[in-house]
Amino acid sequence: MAMIEFSQEWKSGFPIDTVSKAPLLLSKETSESLIGPLIFNPIPESLAHLFTSPALAPPLLNPPPHLSLTRFISTSTLADSPLPHSTASSIAFSFGPQDLHFSSPLVAYHRLQFLKCPHDDTVVVFFSTGTNLDRVGFLLLSVKDKSLVATGDQKGGIFTASKSLGSKIVRVLVNPIEDDSFLNGNYSFSGSFGYLLVYTMYSVNWFCVKYSESMKRPVLSYLGCKNFKSCGIASACWSPYIKVQSVVMLENGALFLFDLEADCSDMYFRGAKLKVSWGDEGKLGDCKWLGCEFSWHCRVLIVARSDAVFMIDWKCGGFDVTCLARIDMFSAYALSERERFLAMSRAVSDSLHFALVSETMLVICDVRKPMIPLLQWAHGLDKPCFIDVFRLSDLRSNSRDDTHDWANSSGFGIILGSFWNCEFSLFCYGPSFPPRKGSTALEISKFSSCLYAWDHPSGLMLSGDDCQRGDCLVREQFWKEALPEWTDWQQKKHIVLGFGVLNNDLSSLLFEPDEFGGFVLIRLMSSGKLELQRYCASWELVKNIEVAQRDPMLHSEDNLLYFMGDEEYKVPRKFKYFELNYLHAHLNGNLSQVLDSSMAKPCECPHEKEMFSLEFHEVLCKKLKICGFGQFRTSPAITVTFNDINLPTSIHEVALRRMWAELPMEFLQLAFSSYSELHEVLLDQKRVALEFSVVPELPQLPPFFLRKPSNHSSRCSRKVQSSDALVGPALPLAFLSTLHELRNGCPNSQEETGGFSSESELNVRCNEVVQVAKEVAVSDSTTKLQDDNAISLDDDRDDFLDHSEKPKSFLLYHPTACQLSFQVHKEDNCVYQDDKFASMITKVHEKQSPHPEKVETFKLEFFDDLCPIDLKFDAREVKFSSQESKISNLLKKNFSKWQEEFTPYREFCSRFTSPCDKMA
Structure with missing residues (x-):
């Protein structure tokens, strides 16, 4: 056992801060008498601003999201969500593992x-x-x-x-x-x-x-x-x-x-x-290359990967690869099964040592002793990506006391941390004790690689304004948790993006000698400030710093990590907050109760008592009829909504159109208007006009396709009058349908569900659309509607086609992307299938007679037999010359030939026998 106690390899197997008495950790008595203080605290009165410029601030236009990619893609996990969680997970999985700490090189280096x-x-x-x-x-x-x-x-x-x-x-x-x-x-x-x-x-x-x-x-x-x-x-x-x-x-x-x-x-x-031959070592898998450094010779390299570290030697012409360390060396003390290396740095003591950090461990290795660490710590930091080694003489310079000169010249300090987390620690190490002159120990120390940890690691407050008091730490933690889920606290606080230790010659010109010495730090803050801060060596970490005695919310400016521009931002940042009580009620499923209680209250605003004038009522009715709303008074709404289908439309959109079609004209007057009739909103004691999109002139129902933005301005004057175009909807359909139900006495309400629900009503309309689609549409063989009350169109497809004499004028199909999503659900054993959004309905045009070679007027029906669906263009007819008509017909003939030879197009047509026969 005595032999084992003196074995360096045995001692280095116990990391510092993982066992109560680590063999390579010097006792506190030894550190106090021989080594001196190893904790460095910022001196508040030494803080000086050197330079401030927007050019120093990081232009981080798209800050790394705090949410994972799966959470970022998936907006909801409800049954009617357009993108379910399983689909978001499959998309995120195709991108491989995501690490938020390395998402931006700006804060990783x-x-x-x-x-x-x-x-x-x-x-x-x-x-x-x-x-x-x-x-x-x-x-x-x-x-x-x-x-x-x-x-x-x-x-x-x-x-x-x-x-x-x-x-x-x-x-x-x-x-x-x-x-x-x-x-x-x-x-x-x-x-x-x-x-x-x-x-x-x-x-x-x-x-x-x-x-x-x-x-x-x-x-x-x-x-x-x-x-x-x-x-x-x-x-x-x-x-x-x-x-x-x-x-x-x-x-x-x-x-x-x-x-x-x-x-x-x-x-x-x-x-x-x-020409390095990695052999089996070249198989990366999930590993990534981290860095490279020169070792003890100009033809010797140390190369780090997330799973191993190699030495490449080409002094003799060939390239010899030696493995120096592997990640499984630390499996006994690793906290995670997916442990990996994060960063590497060459030690400043000589070219034989290098420091290596993983997610759990900090290790010092020697190129002469592969697979055997010299010294290791359990660092306790969250994914540190920065590591650098300093001589202790640089950290404790300009000292009045020469008692610890041996420690200053023999010791080293490793600064380890992350710029994104803004957490840094100092790890000090060196030989065990100063050998006497002429002793055998002195001769052994010249070639011995035995290293000891000098005290436990200590926190290093590089930002200089952190407070280590318990109440400050608790208050800051509550502040972080109070931020929205998608916001990182780093975006709201000054963090250090870079730093450097001023050399001893310059620091001695700035400050008088200190008792134990210290260093001058030059740091770059995320606010665009270059600062100077003096740090002094101390026996204890100062927990109460005057600079930090302020509420964390007071120094949490907005968008500190966003681009600040070439000049100072002169426009004050102001945020407006609205009480969206109706939206909150809709999300919670109790919109009908909130509306009912709101309507029972007496009206206090005089504008709410005003009714539309008869003149405006006639103008609005005329506009609505031009846009297609007027036709719904004379025909069944479900039929009209199908006739209104011109482009591929989901079942969900058709159901929405039907609900819009069922609203009476007085409710449509609430949803659509012109800017001249819209009231402004009182905000900060000022009247502010709201913005809405213009309703298209082509007859169509909401949700509108490719609308034009309004040309309205909140600063309309007498010279620039507001537009009289029809805009809207100013109120959402859920609000209008609930209000309509309350006025009619709630005939569709269900007592067990707590009243009328616009979402439930929409699901009923979707089921009705499916039933009508069964009668008028040809179904794709891959389309299966799995709604609770819906009947699959494939169940009766063959029988229906055999007995139906009337050709069907619609197609019902499932896009390929949605089919892939269904496969993902099936692999994940997920019973959810999003049919209301993924099943598309489109109209098939009638077969047209061949166009003559001579066409005087170019008509848009020219393209009908080139596409299986009915297209409508918002364009005027143009006149073609005989030469232009000839060229157009030639191009059309060539395109038709390409369609016949294009396999995906033929496969699509083969799914719909009846419509494609009409196109043949």
């Missing part, structure tokens, strides 16, 4: 990159900008009078690269140049002190950062690009050894090596594809 100027104390901050985040922008940070100043262009804006990349930038990567004397290629690199690698979804672009003597500032010079058309880009990295080399990894695992000196032709980089 770091948006700030820093580059130190070698000639002075200036730092260049790079970021993506533009209306589509397709351009590189930068600012200059310099110290003046012990204050950090952000400098932009002469107009007070940001500096931008002259080259626009044409698509949204995913990441910007910086590679500093310490000595550019070795660069002697075809380009002039004089004054260069860094490179930028900028990649979008399908292209990689390279820039050179130079110092312009004439402008007295850094400038960006575009070097070239590489486009990938067949596959998207997963990641990229710079070589720390050969500054002009970089590697790009595609989503399929392909790797390309680029050299800025010898690989460019007319600003287009070819790149050398690394």
Whole structure:
């Protein structure tokens, strides 16, 4: 047992924070005496706003929805829903697994990159900008009078690269140049002190950062690009050894090596594809490639995938692939069966270590010890996608006390978190204790890889205004739950989109030395602000921060993550709220009760007592008759609604048309009117006109097809008068049908259902439409109506066709898309089938005699025998010349020939024997 206790492999098998006494966790006494404080708190009085611009705000026009794709597609699970839940699930399943945390590259990656100027104390901050985040922008940070100043262009804006990349930038990567004397290629690199690698979804672009003597500032010079058309880009990295080399990894695992000196032709980089043979490891399945980093040699790469990490070695010419870690290594402590890696970062201590994070674990690995972790934690964060390793000397710089100098030079800190969740934690580690000079332990420590966790991980409040008091946390949690279901709280709150730690030389010019040291953080907020915040090392996490002592609702502005435009938004955001009590009653199934109680109350508004004048009544009746309503007074409504079918119409639409046809003229006057007779609505002590669509002039019943929007304006003046066109319906059918039922004494109400229901009445009308369709329509063999009270049209189809002498003038069919939906229901053992919406009825035109070769007037019936359904056009007749008639007939003949050879069209006609015989 004594041998096992000293085994590094045995100790690393117990992650920190999963067991009470982890073997690789230093005791609190050791950390206090030798290591020092490892908790970093923001200093409220150090907060400074460096720069504010809409160009820094993210133009997130379509924020990632909080709802899953299934919930986003399915609007309801009621029996009469147009899209049932099972259909939405099948559609979402075809897109594969969805992860809301990675739905937007804007919040999945770091948006700030820093580059130190070698000639002075200036730092260049790079970021993506533009209306589509397709351009590189930068600012200059310099110290003046012990204050950090952000400098932009002469107009007070940001500096931008002259080259626009044409698509949204995913990441910007910086590679500093310490000595550019070795660069002697075809380009002039004089004054260069860094490179930028900028990649979008399908292209990689390279820039050179130079110092312009004439402008007295850094400038960006575009070097070239590489486009990938067949596959998207997963990641990229710079070589720390050969500054002009970089590697790009595609989503399929392909790797390309680029050299800025010898690989460019007319600003287009070819790149050398690394011929890596993955073998069985190349089978992705549900896995995705995450990232790549250079290891201890310029010809050694570490490549991470969501299920494994590999080392690629091509020093000797071939490409050797070694598996360094697999996700099943952590199955004993994983909280989920679908555990996966999320991100990887190379450690700054040397090129042999790298940090790896999964959904549950944070691990430090060594390329020399495959499949054996050196140190691991249970991080407790929600899908962190950002990871970076810092030296502890950078986090505890400018200290007055040198007691912990050994810990500062030997320790490291890992910042892990997610920009979308705005939750970050700090994990500190290093050797166990400082060895004495001349001791054997000192010699062993030079090549030993034994690492220990220095205390438990601590939260890092990068936003600087979070309050850790219990009442604040509880109040913020209630605030999150109070938001609508489809709203993410991140869209209502300032979150950090990127940050950087200022180097020690500049931070010492800004602040006086602190007892234990600290660091200066430069952060980019979602509101478009660039801020400075000083953090100090402490023994305990400060739970009460003055900046955070305010109600969360006070700093929850609207649309913080939406596009703010090129200028400041000058129009105040105002939201209007209406009490839709009738809509609420309809959704709850008690509209008749609410209407009945509302009608019993005395009328208080004088406008409600006004009746239509006799003159307006005549004008409105005339308009309604022109639009087709007048014909329903002399013929049965169900017959008229079938005669009104010109385009493919669902059973549900036919039933709606019949219900409209049954309404008396006085109720239609409530639903349709002109703007001159409509009353305005009082809103914020002002009269506001409502907007409605114009009723089509062609005779047809609601729901209208392809209506024109109204040309009415709420700012109509004497010069611009309101339109007299017939508009509506201003009231929904459910309201009118319920009101009509109440006036007639509720003959259709059912006591067991609690009164009249417009939905139940609509279902009855749908069943009646099915019965009539059985008499007048030819049914498709695939159409089966499964309504409770409906009779399938296929049950009597053969017998009816044999005994019917009258040819049927309608088709009843099931579209292919709806048939696929039915198959999904069948596979899911779902008894629900949406026949009212999926069964389509359309009219078949009569067989026309052949058109003569010479046609003086072009008539719309010219197209009738090219389509199995009856078409109507809102167009005037045109005159054809003899030459035009000849060409038209030739085109028609060729199209008819194509129809005969088009298999789907022949199969469609074969379902309807009688109508297609008429077309033959």
